[in-house]
Amino acid sequence: MKSFKLAAAAVILTTAVFSCTRSNTLISGQVADAADTVVVLKSARAGICDTLKTGADGGFSHKLTLSEPEFLYLYYGGRQVASVIALEGDIIKVYTDTLGAYRVEGSEESVKLQKVENAYNSFMRDIQSSLRTLPDPDKAISRRYVEYYRDRVNYVMANSKSLSAIPVFFQKVNENLPVFDQPTDGLIMQSVADSLKSLYPKSRYVDALAKEARQRMNILDLQQKLREAGEIGYYDIDLPGMEGTRVKLSESLSKVTMLYFWDSSSSTQKIFNLDQLIPIYNEFAPRGFQIYAVSLVPDKGAWASAVKTQNLPWINVCDTRGVQSPYIGMYGVSSLPMAWFIVDGEIDSADSMRTADDIRAYLRKVFSGKR
Numbered sequence: 330m331k332s333f334k335l336a337a338a339a340v341i342l343t344t345a346v347f348s349c350t351r352s353n354t355l356i357s358g359q360v361a362d363a364a365d366t367v368v369v370l371k372s373a374r375a376g377i378c379d380t381l382k383t384g385a386d387g388g389f390s391h392k393l394t395l396s397e398p399e400f401l402y403l404y405y406g407g408r409q410v411a412s413v414i415a416l417e418g419d420i421i422k423v424y425t426d427t428l429g430a431y432r433v434e435g436s437e438e439s440v441k442l443q444k445v446e447n448a449y450n451s452f453m454r455d456i457q458s459s460l461r462t463l464p465d466p467d468k469a470i471s472r473r474y475v476e477y478y479r480d481r482v483n484y485v486m487a488n489s490k491s492l493s494a495i496p497v498f499f500q501k502v503n504e505n506l507p508v509f510d511q512p513t514d515g516l517i518m519q520s521v522a523d524s525l526k527s528l529y530p531k532s533r534y535v536d537a538l539a540k541e542a543r544q545r546m547n548i549l550d551l552q553q554k555l556r557e558a559g560e561i562g563y564y565d566i567d568l569p570g571m572e573g574t575r576v577k578l579s580e581s582l583s584k585v586t587m588l589y590f591w592d593s594s595s596s597t598q599k600i601f602n603l604d605q606l607i608p609i610y611n612e613f614a615p616r617g618f619q620i621y622a623v624s625l626v627p628d629k630g631a632w633a634s635a636v637k638t639q640n641l642p643w644i645n646v647c648d649t650r651g652v653q654s655p656y657i658g659m660y661g662v663s664s665l666p667m668a669w670f671i672v673d674g675e676i677d678s679a680d681s682m683r684t685a686d687d688i689r690a691y692l693r694k695v696f697s698g699k700r
Contacts, residue, residue: 358593359425489524
């Protein structure tokens, strides 16, 4: 069975309220060659925090109130030029230029974050250099990737109580290849999340890491269960369809089947169906693509109405047990939507439904035989 490629779970959270009006933390510094202009301070959690006016020497200063640790980024002209991890009561100084060569004082966490970013940037430069200059770039990239991965494992374990470990887990070589790529990495993530939770029990960033760890652990558990599942290599599903007749997953497979867990009450997921998923289905169905969509909602009538209203052309079933559905545990469903791909009767990969482009690219590879 092939290894599972998991998207990096998003660290940026957008639902919380972020206060920049009262003050218990100070961030100040200087942007070289940026006199009498504007720089923007952004929070990873809540977007733009404030727009700051620089002085004649490029200096700036900003006070803010923090109830929990925050990742903050300084932008000039649309370019990120510095990063800090701000804790309550910190007095942080940032010195940078307009290209992003920066240094930080007054914050040990921010200094570590800068080192994390420098290591990642160096790694990515090596990858790009290999692609341009070496006769066998794939071999060189593979070796450099393994070196970097091992180094990052050492870093996060040695810094398991530092928030700077969190972004390391979400770094990517490209859109389809996270640095921490395997379900077994969930064990490392969980260990670091547990350490950080003891220090920052209310941090949404620690919660995001713990969530990613659980998802990886669910995948790892599922892999073990699939090895014990027998000949078909996946867990069969048997649920009622639109006409009330039960429809089995095993009897619905095509060359490529997307097992799609979704919430039929979610307006966002309905929009995704209409704008993204139906065009993908129409493009690939003639080549042997099928979708087995499992709605995990208790209201069967609302589900049936959504399917009919949207005229969804694929196989639709509903599990009215909702979050109590046994298939959630079997397939490691930690958030919705989520999909598994079954190719020629065997599970090939799991995808957390990042974008339609990701799904389309995956299907093109499968149907071209290049996966």
